[in-house]
Amino acid sequence: DIQMTQSPxxxxxxxxxxxxxxxxxxxxxxTFLAWYQQKPGKVPSLLIYAASILxxxxxxxxxxxxxxxxxxxxxxSLQPEDVAxxxxxxxxxxxxxxxxxxxxxxx
Amino acid sequence: xxxxxxxxxxxxxxxxxxxISCEGSGYSFISYWVGWVRQMPGKxxxxxxxxxxxxxxxxYSPSFQGRVxxxxxxxxxxxxxxxxxxxxxxxxxxxxxRPRRGxxxxxxxxxxxxxxxxxxxx
Numbered sequence: 001d002i003q004m005t006q007s008p009x010x011x012x013x014x015x016x017x018x019x020x021x022x023x024x025x026x027x028x029x030x031t032f033l034a035w036y037q038q039k040p041g042k043v044p045s046l047l048i049y050a051a052s053i054l055x056x057x058x059x060x061x062x063x064x065x066x067x068x069x070x071x072x073x074x075x076x077s078l079q080p081e082d083v084a085x086x087x088x089x090x091x092x093x094x095x096x097x098x099x100x101x102x103x104x105x106x107x
Numbered sequence: 108x109x110x111x112x113x114x115x116x117x118x119x120x121x122x123x124x125x126x127i128s129c130e131g132s133g134y135s136f137i138s139y140w141v142g143w144v145r146q147m148p149g150k151x152x153x154x155x156x157x158x159x160x161x162x163x164x165x166x167y168s169p170s171f172q173g174r175v176x177x178x179x180x181x182x183x184x185x186x187x188x189x190x191x192x193x194x195x196x197x198x199x200x201x202x203x204x205r206p207r208r209g210x211x212x213x214x215x216x217x218x219x220x221x222x223x224x225x226x227x228x229x
Contacts, residue, residue: 046207089216091214091215
């Protein structure tokens with residue numbers, strides 16, 4: 001199975017800050033990589049797929065990059081409504097492993 | 108509207124059996140895989156397995172193989188997750204989810220059910 005490792009596990013940043021979350025796969029997954037946002041008490045929602053394609057309706061302050069084993073999610077200007085846990089997921093092959101999550105809070 | 112609607116919360120005792128459901132609507136149910144994801148209290152997302160309702164072909168995570176059964180009834184556009192003997196450690200929120208495209212399951216989940224909370228306690 002492919003292991004997905006996110007860093008950091010949590011972060012606290014100010015409104016307007018640029019936030020960077022990393023995700024590393026234990027083996028190459030090409031660009032079969034998604035990012036999800038889960039707000040407290042809510043259902044996960046898809047932010048980015050194919051490593052860098054923004055899901056319809058997702059604000060442009062979110063962006064993704066990477067291929068192979070190293071991926072990055074960037075929030076260019078953190079907003080209060082971005083408080084959530086963010087998960088990466090590889091979907092190249094079963095089991096389609098999720099990262100352990102990164103909790104984002106407002107400082 | 109494309110949606111997945113899951114069955115309601117369940118409270119069970121250890122050793123009991125359980126089958127929870129996920130009904131798809133607004134799209135061709137038999138043409139898209141349906142996956143199941145576990146989230147234990149305060150923890151992250153875990154991919155359990157996935158099924159193609161068109162022919163009931165299912166693939167499981169090794170972590171869940173033999174512990175749960177994923178099935179589907181295409182006549183009523185419903186997928187299921189089943190346990191034969193629950194344990195306290197099965198207490199969790201369970202989500203069903205649909206990949207973005209119907210040609211295989213190597214796609215991100217863009218449609219999620221609302222979740223079914225399962226509590227197993229004596």
